[in-house]
Amino acid sequence: MSETISGEVHGSLKARRITGDVIAYIFLIVMSIIWLVPVVWVLAESFNKNTAAFTTTFFPTEYTFNNYVLLFTDTNVLNFGAMFLRTLIIAIVVCVISVFFVLSVAYCMSRLRFKMRRPFMNFALILGMFPGIMAVVAIYFILKAMGLTESSLGTMIGLIVVYSAGSGAGFYVMKGFMDTIPFSLDEAATLDGCTKWQVFTKVILPVTKPMVVYQAITAFLGPWLDFILARAICRTQENYTVALGLWQMLQKEYISRFYARFAAGAICVSIPIAILVIITQRLYQSSMGGAVKG
Amino acid sequence: MADVAVSANAKKRKPAKRKAGSVQSPYSLPTAFAKGDVFTRASAVVMGLGNIVRGQFVKGAIFLLIEATFIFLFIKNGIASLAGLGNLGPVTEQSQEWLCDGQPLADGQLVCPDGSNPVFENLPATNSVVVLLYGVAWVFIIGFFIVLWASAVKSAYKAQVLATKNGKPPTITEDFKDLFDNRVHNTLMSLPTLGIFVFTVLPLVFMMAMAFTSFDRNHNPAFNWAGFDNFATVFSRTGSIELGVNLGLFVRVLIWTLVWAFLATFLNFFLGMFMAMIILRKGVKAKGLWRACFSMSIAVPQFVSLLAINLMLQPQGIVNQTLQSWGWIDSALPFFTDQWWARSVVIIVNLWVGIPYTIMQITGILQNVPAEIYEASKIDGANGWQTYVNVTMPYIFFVMTPYLITTFTANVNNFNVIYLLSNGAPTPVGDSAGQTDLLITWLYKLTVDRYNYNVGAVIGILTFVVLAAVALITYRRSGSYQNEEGFR
Incomplete structure (x- = not known):
């Protein structure tokens, strides 16, 4: 039964x-x-x-x-190849700098206790509520005052600085992730004689790896996706990033000739990003299994 | 049963609340003045003096150098820049004048003092934008200097205390080592903070100042302070046709912005979580493949896919063409010409853009849920649904609350989706904002298309006020703010 x-x-x-x-x-x-x-x-x-x-x-x-062939060889009207290379360099540098910034700030906010911690967190939160577009005009004037809007190289440096400078304020997701790491890991490392810097590089960083990849991808994508800031800063076509180039292709004077090439350009732009996404997929795994026992 | 046990367990794990504000250094500025000796107090005038007297030569020299540089720059540029803030546009009209070596010719003279002929030149109107920017920048430089000055005084006091206690103050090597241990936050935070101040805060303050000026298309490049006139214009019922703002339009755009941000954030979160959980389901095979499918849209830059979708949804675009050739519709669907169609389209396309990111993040978080919590709930006899409601959901919410709030604010300020997809369309005739325009795209149209920077800045400030009100209330109530360390 x-x-x-x-x-x-x-x-x-x-x-x-x-x-x-x-x-x-x-x-x-x-x-x-x-x-x-x-x-x-x-x-x-x-x-x-x-x-x-x-x-x-x-x-x-x-x-x-x-x-595809025309996209890179027909450089008379739009030099897409140069734009592509320029954006790639900008994106790589920005990616490195801003991942470092975000990790640093997130580590301090999550693991350390100091006087300016709470104020800084509230400050960053409030800052994120201001519409970013408001600042675009001012950023152009600041770069102009620094002499970073004239030459092609100067514009590139200017874009790198602008994209990476404010990235430290975007630490919230990373901090939320670090908050889930048990404090006993830090304590164990400190007992073993680690300085706080070593705790950061040898304990927290390895554990945070999946989130670092996420952060790296978002940072890398910033320059590829950004359109508004680039449009305000790059005033001539020699300074354009791919986003501006692709946008240009769909304007009334260009669209009849560049419609298919826009699609080809879009695919080319997607390739570096696709590679990154594949890497992310591989890195997803429980990175902390067995780190803390009973 | 299960939830009681789990939450009791979670409560026990809460450590004693540590108050972040109570971390006080014994070397504060007031104590430095109260208990410092003559050299320490003199460091307030000659920065670094206290350090040099105690033998910290490198540190003292750095402070002294900073002070010298500041004073030099302040006399050279600072005074003039700050004075410019009082009256932004002294010369409002372009004019012509006879000049000798850049100096105006004295009254009644026909030749220059050195005998050469004067040159007739155009004198431009004052570029008030530059005057304002330099003034604001100098306010920031002075603020930054005050911070350095305070740290110099504190450092002098610290050197004094340690010198009396240990016989000699810490050497530069020891200080340097300390920067990577107990004061590692100073090292790690300095560059990011500097970046934020120069390229985020300074531009914002600069633009906010513009809301109180008369910088519109009739007052360019020279303008002056205008007090609260622009706020009054935005909040008046008649508004200003010239500037393109009135109260009715503002309220309409505001309501749509809030509705949009709410729907965009929460639909995205719940649908994304739903899909992530389906992929993580035990029976579903080839999890990597499914995730790769959804990640494809991440691979295409948002801005490209938005332009492409915009092309596809045009009246003669591929979607309408295909549907017509199948005979499903007779005339093109009004994707961007009917307000409700347009509003639905932007929300749905935004889901298409956003959900893959949510899937990625939630997958990462779910794999990080401490296994022992699951084990505990299993031992307590919780079934799958109970575990989900009492363990997984609180955990996701705990980790994601800050993310949700930042997403909400990001959606209020979501320029790309609206600008590239619908560009605010459909726009009622005569209005400066379309039916899908958010405050942020409206701001952009007012400033970049219409050159009315003053009302644009007002809209920006009001956007911030709305956001701050919504976000601060929700955030302060959320568990992850009140009890930051709850899940340890």
């Missing part, structure tokens, strides 16, 4: 689990399609032989690789 009951319960549980799985899979498939359609469309459009704006079919009728 009891055997059959448990068997039935077992069977209905199994059936429920299978239904749940099926629903989950259907849901995931539908969602993936929604997420992939715009990406696939851009990818398909980048190989479209018909370069006119607003094609009538979702997939191109004829394919070509020419859009």
Whole structure:
């Protein structure tokens, strides 16, 4: 008697689990399609032989690789290659600086106790509520006063400084993550004779790795995605970043000629980011298993 | 049962509340003046003197050098820059004048003092923007110097105390080592803080000052202080057609901004969490593949995908073309021409942009939930749902509350999605703000398109006031602020 009951319960549980799985899979498939359609469309459009704006079919009728070739070789109107390289350099430098800034501030806020801690946290919170656009005009004038708006190199340095300077205020997510690391790790390290700097580099940093990658990606993306600040600072086309270049391609005077090349450019810009995302996927793992025992 | 046990457990884990404000250094500025000897007090005038007297030559020299540089720069530029703040635009009109070596010709003279002919030149109107910027910058420099000055006095007092106690003050090597141990926060925080002040706070103060000036398209480049006139214009029912603002328009944009930010933040969070949990479900295989699918939209820069989606949703864009060719619709869907369509589109597209990030973060957090909490709830007999409601959700909320608040503020200030996707469309004829315009895009249109910097700055300040009110109330009530260390 009891055997059959448990068997039935077992069977209905199994059936429920299978239904749940099926629903989950259907849901995931539908969602993936929604997420992939715009990406696939851009990818398909980048190989479209018909370069006119607003094609009538979702997939191109004829394919070509020419859009990519023209994107980098036809430098008369828009030198996309130079813009790409410039943005890449800016993004790498900004990424390094701002990850360091965010980690430093987050470590101080999460693990150390000093007088200015609370005020700084409230201050950063309040600061984040000001609309950033407000500052754009002023930032241009500051850079101009520093002489960083004239030459191409100067603009690049200016952009790097501007993108990375304020990044320390964005420590909240990292701090929230560090707060979940047990304090006993720090105490153990201190007992073993670590200075606070060593606790930071040898204990906290390794544990924070997944979040560091997240931070690095967001920092790296900043310059690729930013459009407003770049537009205010880069006044001539020799200083443009890719975002401005791509935006330019969709303006009225350019769109008929650059429509397909815009898609090709978009794909090129996505490649470095895609690589980063793949790295992130690999790094996701429980990084702290067994660090603290009983 | 399970929840009682778990929460009791969580309560026991709370350490005694440490008050951050009570961390007091024994070397404060008042004690330095009260108990310091003559050299320490003299350090307030000659910075670094106290350090040099006690044998800390390098440290003292650095302080002295800072003071000398400051005084030199203050006399050279600072006084003039600060004086400029009083009257921003003394010369409001362009004018012409006879000049000798840049100096105006004396009255009644026809030739220069040295006998050469004077030159007829255009004198530009004062560039009040530059005057204002330099003035504000100097206020900041003085503030920064005062901080350094205070630390110099404190350092002198510290050297005095340690010299009497130990016979000699710490050497420069010891000081340096201390910067990587007990005072590592000074080392780590200095550069980020400096960056924030120069490139975030200074520009903001500068722009906020503009709200109190007459800097619109009729007063450019020379303008002057205007008090609260611009605030009065924004809050008056008739407003100003010239400046493009009135109370009705402001209220409309404000309400839409709040609705948008609320929907964008919470739909994003809950749907993202839902999807992350589905991927993490036990039965679902190929978790990496699914996450990769959703991460594809991260790989395409937001700004590119927004422009691409904008192209796809145009009246002759690919979506309308496809639907028409399938015979589902007769005429193009009014994606950006009907206000409710446009509003739904921006919210949905924003979900498309934001959810992958939420999935990534929540996955990271979920994998970091201490395993023993799960074990404890399992031993207490909690089923999957109970564990979720009583363990997982509080944990996610605890970690994510600051993130949610920052996302809310970021959405209020979400310029990209609106500007690149709908650009505020549809815009009623004659209005300066469209139906999907947020305060921030309205601000941008007022300043960049219409050159009315003063009302733009007013809108910026009001945006901040709204945000500060909403965020501070929620944040102060949230668990992660009141009980920062609750989950340790």
